[in-house]
Amino acid sequence: MTGLVALLSFLAVFALVLILGNLVAKGASSLDLNFFIKNPVPAGQTGGGVANAIVGTAIIVGLAGLIGLPVGIGTGLYLAEYGSGQLGWIVRFVADVLNGTPSIVVGIFAWRWMVKPMGHFTALAGAVALAVLMVPMLARTTEEMVRLVPHSLREAALALGYPRWRTSLRIIARTALAGIVTGCLVGIARIAGETAPLLFTALGNLNFSTNLLQPMQSLSLQVFTYATGPFEEWHRLAWAAAIVLMGLVLLLATAARWAVRQRYGSSR
Amino acid sequence: MTTLPLEPVPTQADDARSALRGVNRGDQVFRVALTALALALPLLLVALVGQLFVSAWPAIKRFGFSFLWSSVWDPVAEVFGAAPMLFGTLASSLLALLIAVPLSLGVSIYLTEFAPKWLRQPIAFLVELLAAIPSVVYGLWGIFVLIPFLRGHVIGPLRAVLGWTPFVSGVFYGNSLLAGGIILAIMIVPYIAAVSREVLLAVPGNQREAALGMGATRWEAVWTAVVPYGRAGLIGAVILGLGRALGETMAVTMVIGNRHDIGLSVLQPAYTMAAAIANEFSEATTNLYLSALFEVGLILFFVTVVVNALARLLIWRVARGTAVGSRAL
Numbered sequence: 001m002t003g004l005v006a007l008l009s010f011l012a013v014f015a016l017v018l019i020l021g022n023l024v025a026k027g028a029s030s031l032d033l034n035f036f037i038k039n040p041v042p043a044g045q046t047g048g049g050v051a052n053a054i055v056g057t058a059i060i061v062g063l064a065g066l067i068g069l070p071v072g073i074g075t076g077l078y079l080a081e082y083g084s085g086q087l088g089w090i091v092r093f094v095a096d097v098l099n100g101t102p103s104i105v106v107g108i109f110a111w112r113w114m115v116k117p118m119g120h121f122t123a124l125a126g127a128v129a130l131a132v133l134m135v136p137m138l139a140r141t142t143e144e145m146v147r148l149v150p151h152s153l154r155e156a157a158l159a160l161g162y163p164r165w166r167t168s169l170r171i172i173a174r175t176a177l178a179g180i181v182t183g184c185l186v187g188i189a190r191i192a193g194e195t196a197p198l199l200f201t202a203l204g205n206l207n208f209s210t211n212l213l214q215p216m217q218s219l220s221l222q223v224f225t226y227a228t229g230p231f232e233e234w235h236r237l238a239w240a241a242a243i244v245l246m247g248l249v250l251l252l253a254t255a256a257r258w259a260v261r262q263r264y265g266s267s268r
Numbered sequence: 269m270t271t272l273p274l275e276p277v278p279t280q281a282d283d284a285r286s287a288l289r290g291v292n293r294g295d296q297v298f299r300v301a302l303t304a305l306a307l308a309l310p311l312l313l314v315a316l317v318g319q320l321f322v323s324a325w326p327a328i329k330r331f332g333f334s335f336l337w338s339s340v341w342d343p344v345a346e347v348f349g350a351a352p353m354l355f356g357t358l359a360s361s362l363l364a365l366l367i368a369v370p371l372s373l374g375v376s377i378y379l380t381e382f383a384p385k386w387l388r389q390p391i392a393f394l395v396e397l398l399a400a401i402p403s404v405v406y407g408l409w410g411i412f413v414l415i416p417f418l419r420g421h422v423i424g425p426l427r428a429v430l431g432w433t434p435f436v437s438g439v440f441y442g443n444s445l446l447a448g449g450i451i452l453a454i455m456i457v458p459y460i461a462a463v464s465r466e467v468l469l470a471v472p473g474n475q476r477e478a479a480l481g482m483g484a485t486r487w488e489a490v491w492t493a494v495v496p497y498g499r500a501g502l503i504g505a506v507i508l509g510l511g512r513a514l515g516e517t518m519a520v521t522m523v524i525g526n527r528h529d530i531g532l533s534v535l536q537p538a539y540t541m542a543a544a545i546a547n548e549f550s551e552a553t554t555n556l557y558l559s560a561l562f563e564v565g566l567i568l569f570f571v572t573v574v575v576n577a578l579a580r581l582l583i584w585r586v587a588r589g590t591a592v593g594s595r596a597l
Contacts, residue, residue, distance in 0.1 A: 102515025
């Protein structure tokens, strides 16, 4: 039986190796400089790149972070500092409910809320949808990290006559900073790969665009379009774009682990 | 006649007094600001539910409960029934659980009880990485690797063994319930494994020691003492995985075949609620069509909320007071 559980574990790891291996095998040969600096060419032609999608992902995810990070971290601080009452319980429960919400539902919510009134698809709506996905998770990790700070630190600061708010920000949040940064990186990694919330908000765009009030391409949307399209050439590009997307997410996930290790020695 | 100022002008003495009472202007501002940020989430939830409900209302009013069991989905005649999607969502998720539960329980038991110390962190990390792979990449892999593999090496033997059952019958098109279920299984393994590992770690050591002390082998100790103790939490982990599988969109959309049909065979194409929204939302030309899709979204939302709440309660029962599972949740 011990052998069986070991086998199952290696099977799970094997699945990961297999997927990453296939990605590299099928996409790596298409990665060259042009792939990163050129925009897509019309269907039927060969060549072209995903520069618009890389820039689009950076803009949409960056904007989502700009909206989501303050709200998420603030909510987490609230939960850790004042969250013992009824409102704290409600916020915690709502965060958990929203955390399990399917991303496609958030997508149609953002469509109804932002795209429909404005009359057209916008990158801004996509960023808002992604921010909505990120906030609940961020709130919970921030709370958890702040709670790890030893109580004696807070008492020491208060005993020295520090006001509570400065204690919270300068002592508590500062001490938990590495943990909070980790939470942020994990949150951003999670939304960077999301596709479903962008389908009806950012929509995708075959041209280069940095206009927040117009449709914008993202790597995930590009992979989806290319993978489900009918052309061989598109399939080739889909694998290459998937490598870039995967690389971005892995980079963020590894950075998150590194941030934890900086602060706590080894993770757990 | 002069009027006296109603509010006394604050003096230094007042400042000192309020400081002694523990009231500080900075504290008040800080607390109000944080509370305002924290209120964003409940307001968001209210807006989300309200918006979905209002948008779905025309369809709810028109079709009532028949929406849930009618399997007619005809945008031209404007008749909508979501039964095939409900069935497909349930079927693909259960199929995923069938594969993922043994796999992830195996992983978590191996990691907490048997694996050599130096191997635990790396394996846990690699399995967690499965959760980092974007859904759309799973879909890509499903289309170009998994489905050809199933066609070439799995369907034949599967027919030979189970061909007599209704579950393995008909033509294999590639895009199918089976492909969707397998992809979902790989996607939810990291969640179930991570939470059940934390649940097993939260089982007190004396459970284990007592069983070993009575002469049980290590496996018997795990199977008769540790796992039963954590049963509620493990079931919670599985239900959590179910919640993930129910709402998963992109990967499933890309491999499940997207056909409005109820069939028992796993070789046939099917449909899920999330996939229907992803596929048809931008094609929905009439208001009623759109409203029907919003109703699908509303149903999906409530189902996942109930499933997640249940999972949470069960996990809490084992690991009361700890943050087990909150990361994955």
